[in-house]
Amino acid sequence: FMCSALVSRIIATQHSSRIIATQRSSRIIATRHSNCEIRTLHTTPCYHDNETHFGYQTIPESEKEGRVKEVFERVADSYDVMNDTMSLGVHRLWKDHFVKSAAPKPNYKCLDVAGGTGDIAFKLHKHMSNITRDCEKIVVCDINTEMLRVGQDRAEEMGTGDNYIWMEGNAEQLDLPDNTFDLYTIAYGIRNCTHIDKVLEEAYRVLKPGGRFMCLEFSEVNNPVISQVYDKYSHDVIPVLGQVIAGDFESYQYLVESIRKFPNQETFAEMIAAAGFEIVEYENLTFGVTAIHSGYKL
C-alpha cells in the first residue's frame, strides 16, 4: 500500500547513491584484496589463538556455536514478534528489497542459509510463483531446530509447506554437493557464525558457476547523528523490549553487541572477494543500518 511504497522509494534512493555498481570498481575490490589489510569495525582486540567474541564478551572459539544455538533456542518463539517490534516493521521492507534484488527465476535452485523461521524463503517462493506456479523447491538450512520448527509451522499454516526443504545444518560445513545452487542467500545469520571465512568458502563451493551469493546483514551507520540515535536505541531500548516481550534481556543484548562486532561494509566486501567471488557489490539500506552484499561465482 501507499506507505510502504513511499518508504521503499526512500530505501531505493539510498540505493542509487551508494552502490558500487560498475564492473571496474568491483574488479578493483576483487583483485586488490591481497594488498589490503582487513579492517574491523572497532580496533582489533587481542584475541588469543582460540578465542573469539560473543557480543562484547571474549569466549573460547569452541564455545561460540553452542552459545549462539542457546540464544536462538530461547528466542525462536518470539523471534518474529521481536523483529517487528524492534524494527517497527521495517525489517519486512528490507527483506522485500533483498528478494527483489535477488530476483530469482522460477527454475533457480535456491538455498537460504540461517533461514530458520522462513521469512526469506517465503518471499523467494512468492517471487518465483508470481511468474509461474511450477517452481523449484527452496532449501532452508539452519543450525537450530527450534527456529526451523517455527518456520515449518508457519509454512503449514500458509498451506505452502510442500515448497520447502527444511534442513538442519552448519553454514561452515554444509552437507550439500558442490556446484548445485543458482542463488545462496543468508539474511541476518552470518554475523552469528564463528568463522565467516568458512561460511563464504562453503557458499562458493555449493554455488554453480554463474551462481550468486547474497547477504543481508546489519552493518555500520556512518552518519554521525543517526548513529548516535541508533546506538542509544540499540543499547537501551532493544534489550528492554527483549525482557518485556520475550522475557530474555541477555539474548537481545547479545544480538545488539554482535552487530557492533561484525565487519563493516567495505571489510565484509573484501572478505567476500577473498573467498573467490567476483563483481562484489554492496548496497546500504536505511543509512547503513542494514546492507546487502552480493557476489558472483564466475
Add this chain to the structure above:
Amino acid sequence: MIRLNVTQRALLAAGSAVGALANPLRGDLVATLGETTGTAALTHMHDKMMMNKTGLEILKEKPRVTKHTVDTEYLSNLPSNTFGHHYYQFMTSNGLSAQRAQTKFVEDEELAYVMTRYRENHDFLHTLTGLGVTVPEEICLKWYEMVQTELPMCALSASSVQYLLPSLRKGFSCLIKYLGV
C-alpha cells in the same frame, strides 16, 4: 546479574509495569518491576535487618529456600502443632514447590539477597496468614507485604482492584482474622 544504566532501568520499569498489567500471568515481569523499582525499599529493609539480631544472622548466613534446601520428607513427618507441618500442608495441597525467580537486576549483592529472601518468604506468609492462592487472596497478601516491605511492586499488585471485588469479603476476612489474633 545484569547491570542497567539509568535509561534501561527506567524503560524496563515502565515496560514491565505495562506488561504485567496487560498480562497478569507474566510473573517474571512483576519480578522485574520489583527489582527495577525496589532499591529504596530494599535498602530500608536491609537497614532494619542489620539492627535486629535475627536479621543480622540471616544476612550473614544468607539461607535459601529452594527445591534443594527444603527437606519435604522431614516436614511431612512433623507434628500438627508445628509451623513446618502447616507449611508442608499448604505447599502440597496447592501443588507448589519452593522455586522463585532469580534476582537479575539488583546490582548490590546484599540487596539482591534481601529481594531473594523476600520472594522465598512469600509461602511462609501464606502459611502464617492462612491466605490461599486464589487471585483475591494473593492480592490481600500483597497488601500485607506492601505494608511490611514498602516495595512499590507490591503497591502495584495491591491496587489491582479489578480482581479483588468479587471475593473481597473472603480474602479480607482471612487477613483481618490473622491481624486480630
